[in-house]
Amino acid sequence: MPNDASIGDRSPVIVTLRSELIRAELCSYGARLLALYLRNADGSETNIALALPSLEDYAAGNSSIGAICGRFANRIRNACYREQDSIVHLSANEGPNHLHGGGTGFDRQPWNTVAMDSEAVTFSLAVPDGDQGYPGALNARVTYRLLGAEGLQCRITASSDRPTIVNLTHHAYWNLTGDFSRSAADHMLQIDADAFLPVDDQLIPLPGRSPVARTAFDFREPALTRERLAGCGDGFDHNFCLNGPRGTLRPVARLEDPASGRSLRLSTSEAGLQFYLARHFTPDITSREGRPLHPAAGIALEPQTFPDSPNRPDFPSPRLLPGELYEHLIEWQFGSG
Template sequence: MTKVIGKIDGQDVTAITLTGQTGVTAKVLTWGARLAELWVPDRDGVYADIVLGHDSAADWQATPAYFGATCGRFANRIAGGRFLLDGQAVQLDCNEGANHLHGGRAGFDRKHWSIVAQGADHVTLAASSPAGEMGYPGSLRMTCRYRLDNKDRLWIEMEARTDAPTLVNLVNHAYFNMAGQGSGQVMGQELRLWADAVTPVGPGRIPSGKVAPVAGSAFDFLALRAIGAALPDETGFDHNFCLSAPSEPAAGEALRPCALAVDPESGRRMKLWTNMPGIQFYTAGHLADGLPGKDGAIYGPFAGFALETQRWPDAPNHPGFPSARLDPGETYRHVMLFSFAPES
């Protein structure tokens, strides 16, 4: 089902509702290829929308957050917006102080994506990025496919191709609240991460280049624990965790488990698999108080958390980090798989 919810810059913003086999539903927007709603059950079969967002096109355009968006061309941060590619200096748009974040001020989250295929349980969106946009070399063609499979698992599949060497690191930036969007802070909800190391950061949340073990630290989510049980600072988490679980075959994809999120009160839970080497765990400590959300909800700091599977931040400036380079003839492919079996 599709519905136009308004216009941004004179173009229609369309919402596409995907329906699963047993009641799980998702709503996707053409503005930023966003996950705008995700309804999943608790242990009693009560459904709630577990992603933060807005109701109107005007609020989606005005939001200072990246709620549900497909971010790129390089999501997360690049120090100074600078890197070398084949010996040539590249300067990107700097939209977070002196650094580049989530593709710049006109990143993929600000694009109108077109619908190229859809059905009751799936939609594929497409967009393009010309050479030089936000400073990036090479033109890019990208797709983002959302689908609910016959087990009511949500797949997000992002692909891109280029005509010249460039960087690509797309992420989905949904903010989750397992008790339901607008239900308050998430610090009492529980998380496990299949990550035995983290990339420490310095000023501007730029990685130092080191890789540090998480064991015994505030970053230790190797066992399920409350998100707020230990924090690195008063703003919470906004860090890249290095995934350590081996990949396993899942419906033809080599995916590794990376996160499990649980709301102990409702029993609502979500498990995530990916083919990426890292995951940015962000507890939304910088969300503004009084931010208008969906259905009259008001958001503030810690109203949700993001689980952004990714290449590691500032990768082009750290030769030891997994590469984000894409060359002509190659296909960038990023897969996320979510399951929602409630805790009994």
């Protein structure tokens, strides 16, 4: 398995999927979306998904940029949960808590490339029982597939030989301007959610769900992200409780750059959406295009079940039993303006 400074011994495989509008670059290291280019009216292309200059830069950082996060995306309080009569202890990699699968999560592992053609690529990963503390040997698979000229689908599946927990998401950072030296706070955002989860100072959900109505978290109608920042405390890094039934693919969010007219519509089959306006990037990190990153260079829209759900029986369950298949569908539809 790779460590913090290595992409592993296996040479990463990079695959490009092309349509009339999209050029998606995908990589087996972390089953990662490296870049997403949209074709402009003049024939030029603009990358709207944050990309680093080299694969080694992904291994050296800790932002899960463009990768599949797991075995459990987001946070688990005190890096533990109860499984029947015992406590399962996980890798603690954010203070006392567990984040995005632990110190060597799925974003830091070399996946196998098991199938590819002009429209799709499939990556697979097998992790042993006890990896990062999780019970059960887990087999995960991710397929990226073009959907006509304007869409890209990410289908994630997993199975386990023991009762375990699974919550897999995709962690792209979007900036529809294509300029990652600019803040993504100037985007218009819409999220189909009537409630969100307030959090403590460690970003662990507090008891209960809060209505978005009459708060800075109300994105039921398109709103300029920057104008909402003053009312949300330390910034946006919160789970939104999506409307509609879990397990059904449905559109849940729309992001738009008013200046260029570029847009992104996100659909998911999951129950929650973590909206994170980045605030941790530093100018010594550069994008693939050579620009120093703005602290808020991108917006992450991470569909998933709720944070800390293994410890919250009132939240959608992340539990996976032997013989069951975990499945999460994510789709993006893009507009070039």
